[in-house]
Amino acid sequence: MFKKTWDKCLDILFPQICLNCKTFLEGAENKNNLLCHDCLKSIAFFKTSFRLSPECRLFALGPYEDVVLKKLIHHFKYKSFRNALTPIEPFINIYLEDLVEGTLNSYCIVVPIPLHKTRLRERGFNQSLLIAEIIGEKLNLKVVPEALKRIKNTKHQTEIQDDIRRKKNVLNCFAIDEKSVRNKSVLLVDDVYTSGATINEAVKMFRHAGAKEINVFVLAKTR
Numbered sequence: 001m002f003k004k005t006w007d008k009c010l011d012i013l014f015p016q017i018c019l020n021c022k023t024f025l026e027g028a029e030n031k032n033n034l035l036c037h038d039c040l041k042s043i044a045f046f047k048t049s050f051r052l053s054p055e056c057r058l059f060a061l062g063p064y065e066d067v068v069l070k071k072l073i074h075h076f077k078y079k080s081f082r083n084a085l086t087p088i089e090p091f092i093n094i095y096l097e098d099l100v101e102g103t104l105n106s107y108c109i110v111v112p113i114p115l116h117k118t119r120l121r122e123r124g125f126n127q128s129l130l131i132a133e134i135i136g137e138k139l140n141l142k143v144v145p146e147a148l149k150r151i152k153n154t155k156h157q158t159e160i161q162d163d164i165r166r167k168k169n170v171l172n173c174f175a176i177d178e179k180s181v182r183n184k185s186v187l188l189v190d191d192v193y194t195s196g197a198t199i200n201e202a203v204k205m206f207r208h209a210g211a212k213e214i215n216v217f218v219l220a221k222t223r
């Protein structure tokens, strides 16, 4: 009883609004989703996977140009609101069932793109690890964060405009634990794929370390 009254007081004092259209949110489900029903429904999730090369698939949940999806990812990544994953978690699960599950073998390991320890301290969590854990749990695959380590505290890729500089920025930024990836299938996980420089650098490392098969999963990719 007290909790209900308290929740109502909070609603009046700090009404929760949709992350996108700013209308007041009503009902527990919309509040948990951080979005109104219409905005959540508007996200144009992909129903397909992509290829980075003939032997490397890119699984992406939706287009990064989708304003609502982009706002959710920013909320999750830069404001450290882990609950920004709540509305898209069911869609991650559907995507995994429909497009990913059948293509990976049960020996595949899931490896999140790591943050440098300085950035990790600032942000408090690695967003890619949280996504990797959802995938590991859903597909019953082992998550191996220690396989890849970030040894260079690189500039934010978003601060760099041209592709050549982005490539240079992440060159040799990773160290790999060869024995945990040799002859393994790997699903590499990141939040977004834009210029591809970071992921391509990581893919290169896995290839050199003798990984048998490498695929990539991201929440969003640019068109």
Ligand SMILES: [Zn+2]
Pocket: 018, 019, 020, 021, 022, 023, 035, 036, 037, 038, 039, 040
């Ligand atoms: Zn809305």
